[in-house]
Each structure stands twice: as structure tokens, then as C-alpha cells.
Amino acid sequence: EVQLLESGGGLVQPGGSLRLSCAASGFTFSNYAMSWVRQAPGKGLEWVSAISASGGGTYYADSVKGRFTISRDNSKNTLYLQMNSLRAEDTAIYYCAKRGLDALGSSFDYWGQGTLVTVSS
């Protein structure tokens, strides 16, 4: 059974930093690209960042480019999101999501339960 378990969320002041983790199990983690998707309270879904299976390719939404860094440790089956210079508008539930099986990997077939990040003074 595929499982994705996020951790590391919490309350942080504006300008602060936080590192999220996503522990994966139930599939060969090193074979799949992964993404982070967030959802502000009461709002819709927003893709944040993606990383290739090897970790050699990283991609970001414009809203987080230069502030967030995605990485992975395939030996630990873990995905990370380093978040710096946090702003109030980064407040959201952060989900990790696994690349789907379609040819382009254009969907996310498994999602974690999310971790809440609150940016407030």
C-alpha cells in the first residue's frame, strides 16, 4: 500500500524558515517524480514544486521560486521542502504527491494527508 506521510509543519514568523519532510513507502520511491501541492485555508489547490526521480531536475511555481528548495533522499525514501523567507500568503496545508502512471506523468495518483504551515507573528 502506497503511503506518504508529511511532517515538519507548524507556526513560523514572517521571514522565517521551515523544512517539510514526506516519508514514502509502498512503492519504489527512486523511480518516481514527486511534487508538493498546497492549499490555503478555504481555498483551492496550488502546485508548488516538483522534482525528478533522480533529483537532478527541480521545478517551481513562480510564487515560491528563489525562496523554496525541493530535494529528495532516495536512500531514505524521503522528499523535502525547504521553505525560506516565509510570508503570510504561504500559510497552507502542504501535501506531497506522487507522479501518476500516465505517460507524461501529468497527474498525481497518491497524496499524503498534509501538514499545516502557518506564517504569522
Place this chain on the structure above:
Amino acid sequence: EIVLTQSPATLSLSPGERATLSCRASQSVSTYLAWYQQKPGQAPRLLIYAASNRATGIPARFSGSGSGTDFTLTISSLEPEDFAVYYCQQRSNWPPEYTFGQGTKLEIK
């Protein structure tokens, strides 16, 4: 950036009725479109990928259609557990960027 526009914003129907949800892209996304269901307090669940393929374990009452810029999610006969928010999502070819529609809330009439 490709924008996805979902309609209607809210759809009020009764169990047993047919639901038709629309997603329109600002430019062609071929068939690189997915649909998700999200219930309160839960993570999204993949329903349909590549426009018309049901994900693992998704009931046959869910179907997707379309290509290019116009897509439809159809629920043939609503069950009580189908009332939720539905999102469409696309991926651009290169660089890989993903966008979601704003969602359609399917509520009980």
C-alpha cells in the same frame, strides 16, 4: 501559464441524478488533464487521468471526456458519498508546471 476555468462554481443536485462538470483550458492541453475529488478535511483523490482514464478503484459511474481545451467529468448517478469539491488539473509539457482549476462544489439539493 495555462489557466483552467471550471463551471459551474456550485452544482446542486439530488442523489441518483446525473452530474456534469466542465473544465476549460486557456490553450490546448491535449489530453493531459486530470480530475480530483476532495472531501472536507481530506487530501484530494485522483479520479480521472489523461482526460478519460479512471484511476485505480474509482467506480464506473465516474467518467471523463474531452481533449484540447474542453473537458467534462460526468457522474452518471450520484451517490451520497459523491458530494464534494472537484478539481481539474493540467500539466504543461516543458518545463513541467501544473495548474488546477478553481474547483466545483457539488452539493446536495
